[in-house]
Amino acid sequence: MPGVRGLFIPGPTNVPDAVRRAVDVPMEDQRAPDLPAFTLPLFEDVKKVFKSRTGQAFLFPSSGTGGWEAALTNTLSPGDKVLAARFGQFSHLWIDMCIRLGFEVDVVDAPWGEGVPVDIFAARLKADRHHKIKAVLVPHNETATGVTSDIAGVRKALDEADHPALLFADGVSSIASIDFRMEDWRVDIAVSGSQKGFMMPAGLAILCVSQKALAQAQDAQSRRCYFDFADMARVNKDGYFPYTPPTHMLRGLRASLDLLFAEGLEHVFQRHHRLAEAVRQAVSAWGLKLCAAAPHWQSDTVSAIYLPDGFDSNAFVRHAYKAYGLSLGVGLSKVAGRVFRIGHLGDLNELMVLTALSGVELTLRDQGVPFTAGSGVAAAIEHFHRTQPAQLAKA
Numbered sequence: 353m354p355g356v357r358g359l360f361i362p363g364p365t366n367v368p369d370a371v372r373r374a375v376d377v378p379m380e381d382q383r384a385p386d387l388p389a390f391t392l393p394l395f396e397d398v399k400k401v402f403k404s405r406t407g408q409a410f411l412f413p414s415s416g417t418g419g420w421e422a423a424l425t426n427t428l429s430p431g432d433k434v435l436a437a438r439f440g441q442f443s444h445l446w447i448d449m450c451i452r453l454g455f456e457v458d459v460v461d462a463p464w465g466e467g468v469p470v471d472i473f474a475a476r477l478k479a480d481r482h483h484k485i486k487a488v489l490v491p492h493n494e495t496a497t498g499v500t501s502d503i504a505g506v507r508k509a510l511d512e513a514d515h516p517a518l519l520f521a522d523g524v525s526s527i528a529s530i531d532f533r534m535e536d537w538r539v540d541i542a543v544s545g546s547q548k549g550f551m552m553p554a555g556l557a558i559l560c561v562s563q564k565a566l567a568q569a570q571d572a573q574s575r576r577c578y579f580d581f582a583d584m585a586r587v588n589k590d591g592y593f594p595y596t597p598p599t600h601m602l603r604g605l606r607a608s609l610d611l612l613f614a615e616g617l618e619h620v621f622q623r624h625h626r627l628a629e630a631v632r633q634a635v636s637a638w639g640l641k642l643c644a645a646a647p648h649w650q651s652d653t654v655s656a657i658y659l660p661d662g663f664d665s666n667a668f669v670r671h672a673y674k675a676y677g678l679s680l681g682v683g684l685s686k687v688a689g690r691v692f693r694i695g696h697l698g699d700l701n702e703l704m705v706l707t708a709l710s711g712v713e714l715t716l717r718d719q720g721v722p723f724t725a726g727s728g729v730a731a732a733i734e735h736f737h738r739t740q741p742a743q744l745a746k747a
């Protein structure tokens with residue numbers, strides 16, 4: 353297919369040229385005497401994206417799923433109880449991992465399209481007088497449904513119950529795109545991955561861990577080896593790794609952080625919000641519905657969109673790919689065949705969003721979905737025009 357293909361899945365995301373060039377370097381000596389001068393500031397700078405001053409960053413050659421495992425096995429002992437809500441494929445998979453690793457999970461099932469039920473969490477935490485719950489799991493952004501949860505609300509529930517459980521957040525599809533405040537929310541472990549907001553290839557689990565969680569890790573009895581925080585911390589302290597690090601990915605991460613800091617994190621978050629809002633305006637103009645059940649849950653990184661009854665979203669996504677080289681996300685698990693997803697995160701601008709929206713419109717038209725061609729694109733254009741940064745707006 354000639355021309356550029358459109359990658360609008362919610363990760364992996366488009367990799368900016370600066371990051372691609374940074375990754376495309378000769379292999380280097382992982383024990384070189386000058387490596388720490390590069391890695392030590394890198395570890396510190398990663399923490400800035402999590403908004404953590406006192407935590408410790410860990411970079412594991414892995415993906416986000418490995419980060420989940422690291423969080424659980426480093427801090428919990430077999431049979432420990434965790435509190436978690438299930439309202440999408442990724443919250444489901446993290447719970448499934450907990451069960452397979454031998455933890456007891458107090459699962460709160462919530463409708464797919466809603467976020468963490470903070471009130472129910474608050475009640476469970478208050479009722480847990482003997483502090484059997486050792487960790488509370490929160491998917492900050494459920495990528496399957498396009499729902500962002502209220503981590504500050506969960507922190508408040510923990511505080512009001514005077515509960516000492518650790519707070520874990522899955523920020524795989526939010527961190528570096530949506531505001532995340534590890535220190536303010538006193539999150540104990542936040543997990544992310546390289547291939548979404550960090551705009552890199554897949555291959556790094558990026559974590560930030562509080563001092564409280566690190567202290568707890570000393571007594572946690574779960575079996576672990578590769579993902580052991582203590583092994584990693586001991587060698588990281590001097591700027592090295594306990595096993596061969598993917599140095600090209602570390603170079604890529606440096607370039608990614610440089611881009612994020614040059615734009616300014618707050619601006620990155622605002623940009624994501626503005627682009628996401630354009631997608632939402634388009635969805636509304638098409639007469640379609642988001643999976644996110646209320647505005648406060650709408651995600652700024654991914655929109656899951658229901659097709660009208662009678663249309664198969666798998667066929668829809670397949671057609672977009674085959675006919676136009678446009679990659680959209682499929683619906684997963686409970687919403688498979690019913691929703692398609694537009695990933696709007698990472699290295700993204702207005703024109704790219706308009707490309708995605710016009711590709712969706714072409715596909716809607718081809719699939720016979722009733723809507724007015726051009727309506728979504730027009731709504732997005734109006735939104736972009738109305739919200740143009742002041743210095744660009746024409747009088």
Ligand code: PLP
Pocket residue numbers: 363415416417418442491493494495496522523524525545
């Ligand atoms: N958590 C969320 C919210 C995700 O979106 C994903 C992947 O898309 C994961 C965890 C799993 O991460 P990975 O695929 O990098 O292992």
